[in-house]
Structures are given as C-alpha cells and as structure tokens.
Amino acid sequence: MGVLAFRFSFTHMDAFDHLRNKVNELSLMSEGEWDDFSSRWTQKTLKKGEFIIKPGKIERYFYFVHSGVMRAFVLINGVEVSVGFSYDGDFSGAYDSFLDQKPSDWNIQTISEVEILRIGFKDLMDMFDRYKSLERWGRIFNAQALIGMGRRQVEVRSFSAEERFDRLFNQSPHIFQLVPQKYLASYLGMTPETFSRMRKQRMGKD
Amino acid sequence: MGVLAFRFSFTHMDAFDHLRNKVNELSLMSEGEWDDFSSRWTQKTLKKGEFIIKPGKIERYFYFVHSGVMRAFVLINGVEVSVGFSYDGDFSGAYDSFLDQKPSDWNIQTISEVEILRIGFKDLMDMFDRYKSLERWGRIFNAQALIGMGRRQVEVRSFSAEERFDRLFNQSPHIFQLVPQKYLASYLGMTPETFSRMRKQRMGKD
DNA sequence: GTTCTTTCTTGATCTAGATCAACTTTTAGT
DNA sequence: ACTAAAAGTTGATCTAGATCAAGAAAGAAC
Numbered sequence: 001m002g003v004l005a006f007r008f009s010f011t012h013m014d015a016f017d018h019l020r021n022k023v024n025e026l027s028l029m030s031e032g033e034w035d036d037f038s039s040r041w042t043q044k045t046l047k048k049g050e051f052i053i054k055p056g057k058i059e060r061y062f063y064f065v066h067s068g069v070m071r072a073f074v075l076i077n078g079v080e081v082s083v084g085f086s087y088d089g090d091f092s093g094a095y096d097s098f099l100d101q102k103p104s105d106w107n108i109q110t111i112s113e114v115e116i117l118r119i120g121f122k123d124l125m126d127m128f129d130r131y132k133s134l135e136r137w138g139r140i141f142n143a144q145a146l147i148g149m150g151r152r153q154v155e156v157r158s159f160s161a162e163e164r165f166d167r168l169f170n171q172s173p174h175i176f177q178l179v180p181q182k183y184l185a186s187y188l189g190m191t192p193e194t195f196s197r198m199r200k201q202r203m204g205k206d
Numbered sequence: 207m208g209v210l211a212f213r214f215s216f217t218h219m220d221a222f223d224h225l226r227n228k229v230n231e232l233s234l235m236s237e238g239e240w241d242d243f244s245s246r247w248t249q250k251t252l253k254k255g256e257f258i259i260k261p262g263k264i265e266r267y268f269y270f271v272h273s274g275v276m277r278a279f280v281l282i283n284g285v286e287v288s289v290g291f292s293y294d295g296d297f298s299g300a301y302d303s304f305l306d307q308k309p310s311d312w313n314i315q316t317i318s319e320v321e322i323l324r325i326g327f328k329d330l331m332d333m334f335d336r337y338k339s340l341e342r343w344g345r346i347f348n349a350q351a352l353i354g355m356g357r358r359q360v361e362v363r364s365f366s367a368e369e370r371f372d373r374l375f376n377q378s379p380h381i382f383q384l385v386p387q388k389y390l391a392s393y394l395g396m397t398p399e400t401f402s403r404m405r406k407q408r409m410g411k412d
Numbered sequence: 413g414t415t416c417t418t419t420c421t422t423g424a425t426c427t428a429g430a431t432c433a434a435c436t437t438t439t440a441g442t
Numbered sequence: 443a444c445t446a447a448a449a450g451t452t453g454a455t456c457t458a459g460a461t462c463a464a465g466a467a468a469g470a471a472c
Contacts (some may be wrong), residue, residue: 076364083359096353098241128342142348148297149300149355153289154311156362157395158282161436161459182419189363194459367429388449400429402451 014149015043015117022089024066026144027137031082037134040123052093053108059097061118065090068114069178073107073186076167082186085111085179091141095170103170111179161190221249221272221323228270231344232350243340246329250337252320260298265303267324271296274320275384279313279392288392290358291317291385297347298322302323316383367396371404 016038023029029037041064044053053059055075058151063086070086072094083106086092097104101121119127127134159167165188169176185195222244226339229235235243247270252258259265261281276292278300289312292298303310307327325333333340365373371394375382381390391401 024337029257030286041468049374069431074360074364076360079365081360083356095349096229096356099349099353104208117366130336135345139345139348142345142352143301143305146348146352146355147305149359150289150302150411153355153359153362154282154287156282156359157289158285158287167250180424191460192420193422193461321464386449397430398450399431403429407450 002071010016012133015064016041018066018089019064019117023137026140027133029131029133033131033133034079037127037131039121043115043117045110046110046116046161048110048112048114049091050114051107051109052096052116053104053106055107056103057097058101059094059104060121061093061170062098062121062124063092064117065092066115066117070108071111071179071183074105080107081185082183084187085175085183087178089176102157111183118181128159156189161188161194162198164188164190166202169202181200213398221270221321222247222270222351222387224295225270225323228297231341232346233339235337235343239337243333246333247323247325249321249323252286252316252322254316254318255313256320258322259303259310259312261313263312264299264305264307266327267299267309268304268327268330269298270323271298272321273324274318275317276314277317277385277389280311281387283314286313286390286392290393291381291389293384293403294383328339362395367394367400368404370394370396371401372408375408383398 013050019041020034020038023034023037043066046068052061052070065086065088067088070092071082072084072086072092073080073082075081086108092108094104096102097106098121119182128138155164155167168188170186179187181195181199182189182192185192188195190198218408225247226240226244228242230354249272252274258267258269258276271292271294273294274296277288278290278292278298279286279288281287292314297357298314300312300314302308303312304327334344361370361373374390385393387401387405388398391398394401
C-alpha cells in the first residue's frame, strides 16, 4: 500500500512536472506563481476513442497531454478531415471555441489511452489577469502555434501527395507507429488507398 | 501651404489613430502607455511592387497596414504560393523570422501603393516587457491569427477548387477588385487558367 | 480461440484540374 | 500616344490521385 501510494503520487507529479517543464520553455514562472497556477489543473485519464469536444459544444477546458495521442478533425460534407495530432507534451483543445466560449466546429478524439491535465476557462483567464509571466507564455505559445500552422499550410499547398508522404515520413517517422494510417492519409490530404500504395512502394514489409 | 500642412498632419494622425483603434479592439491601453507605444512606430509609404521581406533576410520590423494591399508568398521549386493578403487595418510581417530574428523563407510584397507604420524588433519586445496590456494584446492577436489560419487550413483541405472559388467570392467579393487574379488563383490553390474559367462561368462580363 | 467489425490492400476505372500552346487584353514605361 | 511586357483568356490534351469494388489482415468483443 505504501508502494501504491508512492506510485500514484509519482505518476501524478510526473504529469505536473511535465507541464511545468513545458511552460518554462517559453516563460519562467516564480515558485509562488507556479503553485497557484498548477493548483488550477486537474488530472484525468481518457480511454481510447473518447471525445473531448464535439461540434456544437462549447470547449470549457484547455488541455495538456501528458501521454498518449489525440487527433483533431472537422467533418465536412460527411468527410472527416484530420487537421492535427497532439502527443505527449503538447497542449490541445478546440481553441477558437475555448477563447470566445462559443460552440465549436471541431472534434478532438483520443487515439489511444491518454493522460491529460486540464484547466477551466475561468481559471486560465484568471491566471492571465494575475500573472504577467503567464500572459507572456500565452503570447509566445500562440505565436509558435501560428508559425507552425503557417509552415503546415505551405506544406499542404506546395507539395504533391508523394512529396507530402515522404516529408512526413522523414520528419516524423514515429507517428507512423502511433497513428492509424487512415488518419494520417486524411492529415496528408489523400485517400487511404493512395496512402497505402505509397507506403508499399517505400517499405516492402515493416 | 497651410492646407498642405494640414493635409500632411491629417494623414499622419490618421494612420496612428487607425493603429490605436485596432490595438484597442483587443486590449485597452492607458493614455500614457499609448503615448510611449505609439512613439516607437514610424510611418512609411511603399511603392507598388516593393518587397518588405525576401527569403534569407531577417525581418526587423512588425508592420501595420494603414492603406493598400500586400501579399505574402513563398517560392517552392520556382513556383510562387500566395499564402495571404494584408489590407488596411491588418498587421503584417514575416512573423517567424521576426520573432526569433532568424532568416525568413517568406516574401512580402506590395500589390499597390501602401502606407504602413512599422516598429522595430527591440522596441516591440521592450514594449511587451514594460506593459502587461500590450503583452495581452499580443497574446490575443496571435490567438486570433491562429484561429483564422486554422479555418483557412480547413477551407483549403475540404473544398474543391470550385467551392473555394465560390466561398471566397461570397465572403470577400471586394478582394476580386483589389488583387490580380493570378495571385488569387494561387491563394485558392489553382492555376490562373482554372481561375479564369470559373470566373467566366459565374459572371459573363464585369 | 472464434466471430464480427474495422482497417488495410490491390486492381480497374474515371475525372478535376493541370499543363501546353496560341491569342487577346491590360498595364507600365518612355 | 506608342510600344513592350505582363496578365488574362480559350481550347486541346494529359495525369495525379480519386473513386469503386472486392478481398485480406488485423483488432476488439465475447
């Protein structure tokens, strides 16, 4: 029982340490700020296939992914378009809905079991009001996300299906293990059939 | 000559008022903050066709477009991909290069004569350090840009060339007047030929 | 393990939109 | 106003990748 308690406490702290490291990458918080800030987050474990947001709902939380993978997608004319994935160490959520607390167009669904931390809208806004260090973190976090999305836009628009496949494979081979390929296909803007054929060409077996 | 002086002063103040209105939309600055902040910007007029940034250069400024139109594009395998346009009231610049002061991949070029205000990197960072109201403005500005880019990504990925054409035409008919159609074609992810054919279909003459 | 469902594969066809080419209109420079 | 260059048009062809279809493999549920 001592062991169990230790384990629980260990995994718990681990997620929070993980969060703290990620926050500190962009803006340093004082010990006191961190204590207050971290107390606003709660930890949850989600089963594979759970949705954290569906269209029409308002996003109440901002998420930090401690472990596992989630995917974000929108449904257009009955077709799912995968827009991105969140891995351990990423922040996630239906950002537009969260920020103005209006209904979302997005789906975010777990692809595996996922351990997350989450913070409610009011708590986070409260933190932004209170701490300049956090306001700065928010600014830089958004800026980086923006830059990343700009790159991705160029990626999608400038390269052929074949080039997109290769570039993803070279840059992030690990996600071929983590994400079912029909989602990768959609993310890359091609059909599962095309994806499968390209995959076959590069690696005979694997 | 009195008239000329008045005119000059009027247009000058106008750009700064314009900027102030835009900043205040997202975060209110005090009179004193604004005085300091606005003193860091300088006004310039750019001729049609001028570049404010080219690949390999470091973006030293953040821009506010008071009047006119600019376009942002990247060159991939010798092909220009138009990523977006900035109109009056928009902020602009090669953001990734600006933020970490590393060389840019982007081109930003004026499409018409453009009146801008611009602020240097160090000045802007200084302002972020000094004023929480501005840090907040930066956070929210980035968030909105991010959300807009997310929408655009879905747009490009989910709709056919025809649908993209119609959606742009319905949502922003004015830009058909402002932007040469080869740039619009590129922005919409189609060739000028395809754009021309679609245009012909909808409007006989015009 | 056995069955049921979902994902992936492979082949055959089809099509939106690209490419190529020649011409017309518009814009810019002197 | 005149000329050269750039932008836009129109038609004929071509192709990357979609769609359709049917079978194989892999996961999930009992």
